[in-house]
Amino acid sequence: MAAALVPRRPWKDRRVVLGVTGGIAAYKSVQIARDLTRLGAIVDVALTRAAQKFVAPLSFEGVTGRPALTHLFSAEGAALHIRLGREADVVCVAPAGADFIARAAQGRADDLICTTLLATRAPVLVCPAMNDRMFAHAQVQANLRHLSEELCYQVVGPAEGALAVGEGQGPGRMLEPWQIEEAVGRALTGMTALSGTRVLVTAGPTREAIDAVRYVGNRSSGRMGYALAAAAWRRGADVTLVSGPSPLEVPFGVEVVRVETAREMDDVVAARIEEADVTVFAAAVADYRPSEPKERKMKRRDVGDDLTLSLVENPDIALGTLSSRKAGSVCVGFALETDDLESNALAKLEGKKFDLLVANDATEDGAGFEVDTNRVTLFHASGEREPMPLMSKDDVAEEILDRVSVLRGDIGDGSTSDGAAR
Ligand code: C5P
Numbered sequence: 001m002a003a004a005l006v007p008r009r010p011w012k013d014r015r016v017v018l019g020v021t022g023g024i025a026a027y028k029s030v031q032i033a034r035d036l037t038r039l040g041a042i043v044d045v046a047l048t049r050a051a052q053k054f055v056a057p058l059s060f061e062g063v064t065g066r067p068a069l070t071h072l073f074s075a076e077g078a079a080l081h082i083r084l085g086r087e088a089d090v091v092c093v094a095p096a097g098a099d100f101i102a103r104a105a106q107g108r109a110d111d112l113i114c115t116t117l118l119a120t121r122a123p124v125l126v127c128p129a130m131n132d133r134m135f136a137h138a139q140v141q142a143n144l145r146h147l148s149e150e151l152c153y154q155v156v157g158p159a160e161g162a163l164a165v166g167e168g169q170g171p172g173r174m175l176e177p178w179q180i181e182e183a184v185g186r187a188l189t190g191m192t193a194l195s196g197t198r199v200l201v202t203a204g205p206t207r208e209a210i211d212a213v214r215y216v217g218n219r220s221s222g223r224m225g226y227a228l229a230a231a232a233w234r235r236g237a238d239v240t241l242v243s244g245p246s247p248l249e250v251p252f253g254v255e256v257v258r259v260e261t262a263r264e265m266d267d268v269v270a271a272r273i274e275e276a277d278v279t280v281f282a283a284a285v286a287d288y289r290p291s292e293p294k295e296r297k298m299k300r301r302d303v304g305d306d307l308t309l310s311l312v313e314n315p316d317i318a319l320g321t322l323s324s325r326k327a328g329s330v331c332v333g334f335a336l337e338t339d340d341l342e343s344n345a346l347a348k349l350e351g352k353k354f355d356l357l358v359a360n361d362a363t364e365d366g367a368g369f370e371v372d373t374n375r376v377t378l379f380h381a382s383g384e385r386e387p388m389p390l391m392s393k394d395d396v397a398e399e400i401l402d403r404v405s406v407l408r409g410d411i412g413d414g415s416t417s418d419g420a421a422r
Pocket of ligand 1 (some may be wrong): 058137202262281282283284285286288315316317319320332333334335336348
């Protein structure tokens with residue numbers, strides 16, 4: 001799922017025109033309108049006549065608090081589409097049915113959504129949704145190619161999966177609302193210092209086997225690393241998330257490599273770090289692993305009263321991959337401490353040659369594992385020390401990436417709180 005739905009970057013105070021065309025997936029667009037509004041966007045919903053057969057304009061008004069737009073010629077006169085197009089920061093059509101796609105590809109101006117498309121210079125997202133045989137039709141494919149190649153619209157989806165009752169399973173299903181909301185977020189962010197860069201993020205705990213069913217682990221949820229991966233993708237990066245076991249949904253657009261142990265994580269990072277422009281070591285890697293994991297489940301009657309585990313050191317991934325880092329790349333580390341935050345943080349910053357170290361005190365309320373918030377202090381290699389207030393992990397991720405962008409030589413880019421540069 002998308003992370004917490006509270007007003008935040010990049011959606012906050014941005015204008016989204018959500019076009020809804022005829023199709024059974026239109027019921028999911030109410031959720032999109034609601035979520036985007038909760039994320040702080042100003043959402044104008046425009047419905048085609050066919051869309052209104054599936055879902056009522058009033059549903060959208062209820063979740064956006066704004067009039068739902070159904071007519072090209074309204075009280076506002078013929079200028080409505082011009083205003084919508086001019087004010088929009090992004091136009092997203094979801095669901096985009098076959099008829100809409102054909103009309104948009106022809107540049108028709110016979111309804112409010114198509115005319116708004118002609119009147120806007122904002123990025124346009126088209127989220128197809130239709131029967132799989134219709135989607136596979138050469139004419140639909142040609143229309144979509146035209147939209148993406150000639151008009152530079154972004155075609156987002158469709159997914160494969162259950163279609164309307166009695167239909168197939170092939171490609172044609174609209175993406176889930178949270179995925180479309182993330183794609184809107186990336187379009188709203190526009191060009192940034194991270195656009196086109198490769199970002200590698202480690203996240204979550206590792207598990208080190210004791211026997212066939214037991215392991216040594218820790219309480220990391222992966223939330224901080226997942227939030228960083230999602231935020232980096234929205235800023236236009238190609239993101240790989242190397243994740244230990246975590247129940248979290250993989251952020252939209254992000255490649256995930258799942259691992260279990262520290263040594264598996266080390267292998268993946270070692271193979272990929274040479275290519276990475278930015279690496280963030282957010283994983284809580286087990287420092288030690290049982291030296292002789294048992295292949296079968298240990299039995300109490302065999303072990304007796306005392307069980308002593310002998311542990312051996314795991315590789316330090318950040319330290320071990322130091323020499324393979326790409327020249328000019330930026331590396332960010334984390335330190336979760338319970339004692340002597342500052343001296344431990346500085347020792348890790350120096351020892352592992354991070355450009356930035358994000359430190360937090362696990363004993364503080366609202367910071368550390370298994371919570372959605374964090375209070376961190378940023379230690380820069382330059383010597384600067386920045387204590388931050390308590391904030392959501394999503395906001396911490398944005399702050400970290402702002403610093404990473406500056407380290408990559410970007411001065412005051414558009415991805416800061418007041419919106420995007422395009
Ligand atoms: O565990 P420690 O506090 O030393 O972690 C500091 C940083 O080093 C973190 O960014 C963590 O992801 C990374 N680390 C690692 N491999 C380890 C231990 C820590 O990459 N074995």
